Amino acid sequence: MFASRTPVRALRRAVPLTAVTVAGLLGLTACGGSDGAATTGGRGGGTEVVASFYPMAWLAQKVGGPDVSVATLTKPGAEPHDLELTPRQVVDIGEADFAVYVKGVQPAVDKAVDQHAKDKSLDAASAVKTLPAAAGEDGHDHEHGHDEGHGEDEHGHESEVSYDPHVWLDPSRMAAIATTLGDRLAAADSAHAAGYKSRAQALATELNRLDQAFRDGLKSCRRDTIVTAHAAFGYLADRYGLKQVSIAGVDPSNEPSPARLGELSREIKAAGATTVFTETLVSPKVAQTLAREAGVRTAVLDPVEGVKEGSGDDYISIMRRNLDTLRPALECS
Incomplete structure (x- = not known):
């Protein structure tokens, strides 16, 4: 005790x-x-x-x-x-x-x-x-x-x-x-x-x-690549059979070079990805630039690293919203 x-x-x-x-x-x-x-x-x-x-x-x-x-x-x-x-x-x-x-x-x-x-x-x-x-x-x-x-x-x-x-x-x-x-x-x-x-x-x-909801919701999708602001979603990708392509590494503050952005744009097109995912706690500017260059849209995929006061959210609600965001982006049935 x-x-x-x-x-x-x-x-x-x-x-x-x-x-x-x-x-x-x-x-x-x-x-x-x-x-x-x-x-x-x-x-x-x-x-x-x-x-x-x-x-x-x-x-x-x-x-x-x-x-x-x-x-x-x-x-x-x-x-x-x-x-x-x-x-x-x-x-x-x-x-x-x-x-x-x-x-x-x-x-x-x-x-x-x-x-x-x-x-x-x-x-x-x-x-x-x-x-x-x-x-x-x-x-x-x-x-x-x-x-x-x-x-x-x-x-x-x-x-x-x-x-x-x-x-x-x-x-x-x-x-x-x-x-x-x-x-x-x-x-x-x-x-x-x-x-x-x-x-x-x-x-x-x-x-x-919640895990079962993700398994059911992502089991039949036309696409499997998620393009993320930083390398936060490796475990989610691993669990549900997806591939993560990240703009920054484990720490989101490391911005890619112009050459890396060009490489990412080519990866997006090759994978047929429809969306570049931004985050809630970091600037979306680099992700938005990449999305424009690749000709795709953006959406928010929350790494649940922090919750703003008064939002009414918690881990469960944010993760369920992430699932609702992923399904149309990956064209899941």
């Missing part, structure tokens, strides 16, 4: 920060109180969970229910790949009861969790089979960690993974992650174990129904 919240909680023993260091970090952020993680859902007390960005926060809240309060490190509507942690957020990660994240999406979060919350966290990618970083177009699954290596992303951040981290875009994998999260929370907070496991099972069932 989690340590009780006594002053300077016992959990702080897992954080290699002295009292002086913590005070210094808090002082650095005193003029920017909004830099901490934003609490979303749950009650004021309960198990404190820090989630890296929206899909992990959604999972934590659904599985945790009234027994957790969830704080999200990425602000609503912000592009998660661009996240840089403030000193206050690093402290938040260390002080939380549990952290849930996807290793490889946000290098700053990976580093902070490894240093301050390694023994009280879940890397969602560790709960499922992962695909290679090149969007998984070879069609082969690889166990998480088998192909790990060191490199840098487009921002120069050190990266320790070579697999595609966008595991949440396959509902069946999300179901597996939900089950694992339920087990982990139940083991850590035994007083509420039954609730965690029950909610995790219910969520997995809902996600498996």
